[in-house]
Amino acid sequence: MASVPHPEVSALLERSNRLGADPRNTNYAGGNASAKGTATDPVTGADTELMWVKGSGGDLGTLTEAGLAVLRLDRLRALVDVFPGVEREDEMVAAFDYCLHGKGGAAPSIDTAMHGLVDAAHVDHLHPDSGIALACAADGEALTKECFGDSVVWVPWRRPGFQLGLDIAAVKAANPRAIGCVLGGHGITAWGASAEECERNSLHIIRTAETFLEQRGKAEPFGPLLAGYGPLPGTDRRARAARLAPVLRSIAATDRPQVGHFADSDVVLDFLSRTEHPRLAALGTSCPDHFLRTKVRPLVLDLPPTAPLEQVIERLRELHEEYRTEYAAYYERHAAPDSPAMRGADPAIVLIPGVGMFSYGKDKQTARVAGEFYVNAINVMRGAEAVSTYKPIPEAEKFRIEYWELEEAKLRRMPAPKPLATRIALVTGAGSGIGKAIAHRLVAEGACVVVADLDADSAAAVAEELGGPDKAVAVTADVTDEEQIAAAFDAALLAFGGVDLVVNNAGISISKPLLETTAKDWDLQHAIMARGSFLVSREAARVMTAQGLGGDIVYIASKNAVFASPNNIAYSATKADQAHQVRLLAAELGAHGIRVNGINPDGVVRGSGIFAGGWGAQRAAVYGVAESELGEFYAQRTLLKREVLPEHVANAVFALTGGDLTHTTGLHIPVDAGVAAAFLR
Missing domain, CATH: 3.40.225.10 (Class II aldolase/adducin N-terminal domain)
Incomplete structure (x- = not known):
């Protein structure tokens, strides 16, 4: 008791x-x-x-x-x-x-x-x-x-x-x-x-x-409005944030991988629209809790929000180099022979006038909290400037705390990161079945996951199961719609700062003989899986190349991509299309450090949305067994006599992306309990 x-x-x-x-x-x-x-x-x-x-x-x-x-x-x-x-x-x-x-x-x-x-x-x-x-x-x-x-x-x-x-x-x-x-x-x-x-x-x-x-206090402690630095309209602001996010993450992750968080609160936008924000931001934060999370000062873009995107990106890269040089000089000014080694010279906070604040950390919670602390710092600056002049503690004192041996010891006591820590995944068709199992495994291994599904309620339920917005967010996505795919990736960029791992899992199954398969059946099957995978992979490649951090694209193909089974011409043909996309994209994207691999499952009946949606009854009729016995039927025709579950496919995704197969691309892994006719040659 x-x-x-x-x-x-x-x-x-x-x-x-x-x-x-x-x-x-x-x-x-x-x-x-x-x-x-x-x-x-x-x-x-x-x-x-x-x-x-x-x-x-x-x-x-x-x-x-x-x-x-x-x-x-x-x-x-x-x-x-x-x-x-x-x-x-x-x-x-x-x-x-x-x-x-x-x-x-x-x-x-x-x-x-x-x-x-x-x-x-x-x-x-x-x-x-x-x-x-x-x-x-x-x-x-x-x-x-x-x-x-x-x-x-x-x-x-x-x-x-x-x-x-x-x-x-x-x-x-x-x-x-x-x-x-x-x-x-x-x-x-x-x-x-x-x-x-x-x-x-x-x-x-x-x-x-x-x-x-x-x-x-005085009415405008941050000074008058700075001409041209007011907030962009909400839709434009978030669209620009999504375009900048991959570049900013590449900046913040130069020394070590980071997860990002975006905030465009009124507090931040007002601060960045005022004449005094460059001076105050340069002074840095003061309270030890603040600057331990935010670093001594943020990186601040010095261009208006209407500046051309290409000019903004070029200027951000210049400012980043200046920031790294200045941070290294700060370390050298104050480091003693027994000081801990410099932990990295990239900013934890990036401020973009008219757009908002990007914050970074070892996971989503750390990144989010860093941003919250900088909002605290803005509030502190406002209060101090309202009645006096903001005067943070001296730089030398900041260094003594940032590189305090007691803080270093606390960092050493922290558990080792999980294999997929700092990685951001987007999984299509993740509201049920194989996609849901993959999302669960990726989060369990430390990744942040965007749960994409046509069924908004299912996606939201899975995201909640995974731990909520610090672990997973839900997006509604029809993979046949280019705008919805772009919106899903934008949601990932605004929620977590980028995308590193994409799993093409969304699909349907139409099981009919050739003479009963209509052109509409064929077009729908290919639109969702062949065309949909292509569109998702294209958007993934756009984001990943902008980040410059490499990445993984995994296709959930099928044993049917290489094995001819009866009465499913549309499904098997589109799976073969997906399988060859793996090879083509592996060859094209390798130069960017992006690995593309596939998984060929078979007989995943239990927990499968596809089988529950009618495919199971159709395949059971083809093989002359009861639908309730279909999983066991598939198991008995395998070499291992074992039923394949969604979790087994998820295990294969982790095996490909969890760190050990760093030099593998263009591979298809069978997860079928052994179907000799589908052996890869």
């Missing part, structure tokens, strides 16, 4: 979830909260003072008991007597492990000292845009005094760590009327005797700062 949480833990989690659910209070995974209380030591039976605090890497909005670190307060406070000084304060993080109670729960974060050393039962440390705006204003200390009087105290910038905990503890002791503090360049900290009082104090600081900035 599950144990009942300590009352202080329950109150802490409820408070954390409420605070973290509102983006005005803190950014994703930003900040932490704690509670102190007494519990029974299971060894001695004596009452023991404990602290529960959000562990490293957790998110307040979704925090559970498992995400809390649990420490003994007597041992944590005893660390003050052995603190070796600010130059060696990183050593204190390892010391936290010796303060854990029992198994200790989650790993303690760098902010643990702040919570443990402050003499208050409950402490919140948050990153609200309004608080950071004061913290990053040139005269932030005076503004904090003006805004709060003596109730909130200014703490000058200091990198998060043990000394900052000592500083805040001293501030509270010296200011008994204070409810919290503004941390220069960073955020806020609030405290209280109860969970309710602490939350009330946190919200008071945040909302008071919001009101102060709004009432005291």
Whole structure:
């Protein structure tokens, strides 16, 4: 039976979830909260003072008991007597492990000292845009005094760590009327005797700062509108974003593969339409949580949204080279002999006036959150500029945090990426059967997937099964329609930044003897599979060549592409067409690093949309068996006597694209349990 949480833990989690659910209070995974209380030591039976605090890497909005670190307060406070000084304060993080109670729960974060050393039962440390705006204003200390009087105290910038905990503890002791503090360049900290009082104090600081900035601030902190830099109309804006996405992904992925995210919120578009945006963007972000996600500054296009696309692309490539040179120089200016190696010189944020913001990361969530953090940064700049001048922490301090050994250690602890991590797949006919199984396997191996299907409801259901928009998106696509195919690829580009892997799976099956096969039957069968595969592959090649990152195109053909079976002339002929498309495209696209391969399944009855749609009954009639026995009939005519399932075809797709067959193109893999007559020659 599950144990009942300590009352202080329950109150802490409820408070954390409420605070973290509102983006005005803190950014994703930003900040932490704690509670102190007494519990029974299971060894001695004596009452023991404990602290529960959000562990490293957790998110307040979704925090559970498992995400809390649990420490003994007597041992944590005893660390003050052995603190070796600010130059060696990183050593204190390892010391936290010796303060854990029992198994200790989650790993303690760098902010643990702040919570443990402050003499208050409950402490919140948050990153609200309004608080950071004061913290990053040139005269932030005076503004904090003006805004709060003596109730909130200014703490000058200091990198998060043990000394900052000592500083805040001293501030509270010296200011008994204070409810919290503004941390220069960073955020806020609030405290209280109860969970309710602490939350009330946190919200008071945040909302008071919001009101102060709004009432005291000037109307246009980003300056007047910049002529010609206003937002494009919505349809034009997203169309231009889709055209730019492959090029931008190639830029962002120069050093390592990346997934992208596009946002065209009013906040971003307004910022980019104002005269001061080049100056402010060049200053970079300030709060450590921000620039660890966004890098020290974004890449900003310096052309209006109506500039010719070719000129924009050429300029973006020039700006990228400048960005890489400047980033390498930034690293060289500040790196010490023991600094971690440079992690890459490509931008995480790209801003395109009139169009929007592209953000990048190791997966969709990371890319999306990076964009959300830059929106936080814009809000901070607006607040600071409204009442003062935006002044982020010095570049050297940014470097100390970006290349902090503790951050490097956190990166080393992360699990190895899955084989298809950062790859973006588009699967046609993915609403059921083989396509659905392929989509599931690709997501399980780390890919993001665009679920394309003629049936919108089925596609949406599969995308939801796969984990929602950070894993998969659904698009409605008739593969016979060029405009719908282009729209499906545009959706992939806007959702994930590009396309690396395309599976041509959409199809129907018309099973009739030659004399009963009409021209309409023939045309429909070929329009969906032969013509449809051609159109999808052509659009895939356009995107992949623009990206310059290579790619995979996989055709789900059939055993019937090489084996003549009775009464299905239209189906078998179009499968043969698909099979030869594989060879032709492999020969043509290899120069671009694009591999084209095929899979020849047979007898995939269970879970198949095609068989359920009438093909099963037709084939059962041809072979003289009950439709319910068709799968077993197919199995018994194979060499292995095994039934082929959609998952087996999905396994073959992964085998072709999962990394080991890097030098294979133009291949057809049989997935038919062994049909000798269909052996490839």
